[in-house]
Amino acid sequence: MILGCSLGLLSATGHAADAHGSDHSAKPAPKAAPAAGADKAAANDLASRIREGVDRNNQAGKGAKGEGATVIEVRMPKAVTKPSGALANPVDSRRAASTEAAHREPNSREALRAKAMAMANGEKAEGHEEKEDTHGHHGSAHWEYEGVNGPAAWGKMQPEFSTCSLGRRQSPIHILDSDTLVGPAEPLQVRYMPSGGSVVNNGHTLQVDLDPASPNTLTVRGSTYKLIQFHFHHPAEEKVNYKGFSMVAHLVHRNDQNQLAVVAVLMDPGPPSPLINKVWTYMPLDTQDRVQVPPGSINLSELLPQDTRYYQFLGSLTTPPCTEGVLWMVLKTPMTLSTEQLRLFAKLFPNNARPTQPLNGRVVREVP
Ligand SMILES: [Zn+2]
Known part of the structure; x- marks a missing residue:
């Protein structure tokens, strides 16, 4: 379980909040604009490869850690693993976050799915976050200090914000x-x-x-x-x-x-x-x-x-x-x-x- 946003703290109004006041009970941010079609195609391709990879992983048993990692490293198009610089671009920020997730749990189904989602487009990445974001949260988008989920966007990310x-x-x-x-x-x-x-x-x-x-x-x-x-x-x-x-x-x-x-x-x-x-x-x-x-x-x-x-x-x-x-x-x-x-x-x-x-x-x- 993530600790980051679940630390109980009652704020001045009795609002459930963590140390920083995070409250993840609401819907995620508005949808981001879709990415280019090329990305989408690449994502579909990746998705099918991932399915193969996951299947192979399943066949090989739970201990097959190296194999899953290979699936990511070998088959990811360069564009995805390349550092995308500023996080101002929604898709880029998704990629960065997803890469982080994959880095932590390179074999997990979530990490693989996150990569595919991030490549597809910002909208799907949001949909992904709704269920399970890169930090393992459920039911919310993640506020940040820079990029599309930065301070200027906090107020619109969730009604509670x-x-x-x-x-x-x-x-x-x-x-x-x-x-x-x-x-x-x-x-x-x-x-x-x-x-x-x-x-x-x-x-x-x-x-x-x-x-x-x-x-x-x-x-x-x-x-x-x-x-x-x-x-x-x-x-x-x-x-x-x-x-x-x-x-x-x-x-x-x-x-x-x-x-x-x-x-x-x-x-x-x-x-x-x-x-x-x-x-x-x-x-x-x-x-x-x-x-x-x-x-x-x-x-x-x-x-x-x-x-x-x-x-x-x-x-x-x-x-x-x-x-x-x-x-x-x-x-x-x-x-x-x-x-x-x-x-x-x-x-x-x-x-x-x-x-x-x-x-x-x-x-x-x-x-x-
Ligand atoms: Zn502070």
Whole structure:
């Protein structure tokens, strides 16, 4: 089973969502335009060859792994295996995704079928995803950070994602000092203890789910929130006074009313982060991999700057379904991670940042 989009998290509105708010209960995206006829013919040819291959596989028994792989490698036309560059083209993006699936499970019927579908046309690839996408999901198209399923398309991919395009209080935002209200300070009251948990690659980020028993809390605006998970974006999603950052850690807290409060810690290259060192030590090897972290080894205090002054505003999850009503606190003082730590994450996630969203007259408090 995929872990990426099935991590239970109730958002501010009680909407079932994962760490990033994914909810895969609805229909996939609108159909893409069909590809050229040549591709279609090639796909039909491939499909029949695949049937042969699968039949041969079946005859040879379940252990015949090498044979299935040969079917793919030898008989795939070059056009399919060739890297297709930008993922802006729907068909190209399907190919890339399908190649990934085939790479992981070169013999599986799904992988073979995915290749044929991807070659046929975008429409059929969508139909394929409806039943079983390349990550093993059932019943939904997959949102991404680039290409046809990128941020601009999220709002139209599923009815449940409509807030991504229709919402007026979306995150992330570009924080400008000229727009903020400087008010009396409410210090950030965090109580973070050495905790255990697990690291998961959910396909969109690396995330640490803390043990439910972990006593990590944030108290703000008269309410106490419990830290449930934290994860990373590269580059940082937030911008402050026209400056971007290499990375941001989002510390996701939830109170008893299922409201969310997220603390964002901006990061730029510099001395290594001891906390990131621990998380990267237990890095999952695949999207289906979850790695347990020894009890007591995660201490979020290591991630926070001494100066915890912050910007505060109401926003949303920065991933589908982009649910609003999330209380954001972006710390003004950035922390550091080493270029090696950054490079490692960037290899897995070259870009997992949603572009900044319009402020639409929202108040941003600057807590001095
Ligand atoms: Zn995030």
